[in-house]
Amino acid sequence: MRVLFTTWAWPSHLYAMVPLAWAFRAAGHDVLVASQPALGEETARTGLPAASVGTDVDAVGMVRGYVLPAANDPADGGGQAPRTGKGPRAMQMFYAHADSMTDDLARLARDWRADAVVFEPTALAGPIAAAAAGVPAVRLLYGTDLMGRARALLPQVLAPLAERNGVGAFDPFGLLTVDPCPDDFQVPVDHARLAMRYVPFNGPGGPPRPPLGPPGTARRRVVVTWGHTMAKLAPERFLAPLVANALAGPETEVVLAVSAGQRPLLGELAPDVRVVEDTPLHLLTDHADLVVAHGGAGTVLTSLRAGVPLLLVPQLPDHLGHSGRVLATGAGEVLTRDEATPERLRAEARKLISGDAHRAAADKLREQMLGLPSPAELVAEIESRVVACAA
CATH class of the missing domain: 3.40.50.2000 (Glycogen Phosphorylase B;)
Structure with missing residues (x-):
């Protein structure tokens, strides 16, 4: 055929x-x-x-x-x-x-x-x-x-x-x-x-070097990605650096996934932020405790296939649609752009990482996917x- x-x-x-x-x-x-x-x-x-x-x-x-x-x-x-x-x-x-x-x-x-x-x-x-x-x-x-x-x-x-x-x-x-x-x-x-x-394909590429490995029992790992669209539309809508800096800290390792073209938009980053460039997202989610993102379909489904809850800040109509389903299934939380202050981001991330309900909802969707x-x-x-x- x-x-x-x-x-x-x-x-x-x-x-x-x-x-x-x-x-x-x-x-x-x-x-x-x-x-x-x-x-x-x-x-x-x-x-x-x-x-x-x-x-x-x-x-x-x-x-x-x-x-x-x-x-x-x-x-x-x-x-x-x-x-x-x-x-x-x-x-x-x-x-x-x-x-x-x-x-x-x-x-x-x-x-x-x-x-x-x-x-x-x-x-x-x-x-x-x-x-x-x-x-x-x-x-x-x-x-x-x-x-x-x-x-x-x-x-x-x-x-x-x-x-x-x-x-x-x-x-x-x-x-x-x-x-x-x-x-x-x-x-x-x-x-x-x-x-x-759902089988993730997030673009060609291999795992980061050196490899990430497990984050350790004393630290949590948060993966931050903002897709490709928002940086093309307007740099001020590319919220990844703000989010990464807000969430990084002694107890939280932030993995910031960007494209080579987005690298100049990052500015100064906190010491606990590790930048990985042109790495497919599915290679970063295995040991993640949380994914914070824009709400694109590929990001959402890749994260859910790994059983990882999401914190989303949608800005496009399709991002709103996918974010609404994440919220409805209990697999994550959603903030508006105005709500996404550093303080609110940290509070929502703590809730998502420390609680069991969102992880359980994400795991349920993962099991449905794999079936x-x-x-x-x-x-x-x-x-x-x-x-x-x-x-």
């Missing part, structure tokens, strides 16, 4: 697809990952074959436009882009990516003779291209199903792109949805889900459904 995976050019969305894509390759299927040109180098670093489709879209600029406060807020030093067109600004961004990619992706699906298109939930070019090529589409979630409520609206939103590619009626959610979230963590949905064990079929175990099931649909 020939399986075409697609996402727009956002690394964390690509990373969520890598374990299933490699599972298909390991099972002997042909795999190709298609995205905008900006993601080509990052895709190559995963070891998966890549193809460029469409043109690059200024995703950071669009996110900045609908997230940052209005120009009269001097704290953020920037203006908010005006709302244009209909619908939420986030949906306008997803449409812009789909508009960029759909024609080339449909052509690629036909020319490469794809048997199925696997798309992440915001890569809306995926189901249209699959329909244009006459093959099934499979939706692969990277976290909670935050697009679920938009299902009825999507055919109307995407109609111009569908018509441009000769597509009539189509299901924007495809043949089925593959879901890496355990039942307790997922939001209620009314469509078919195929549960899959789900692995990506490798799902390949045959997905293949059989694709073949049955094509028959």
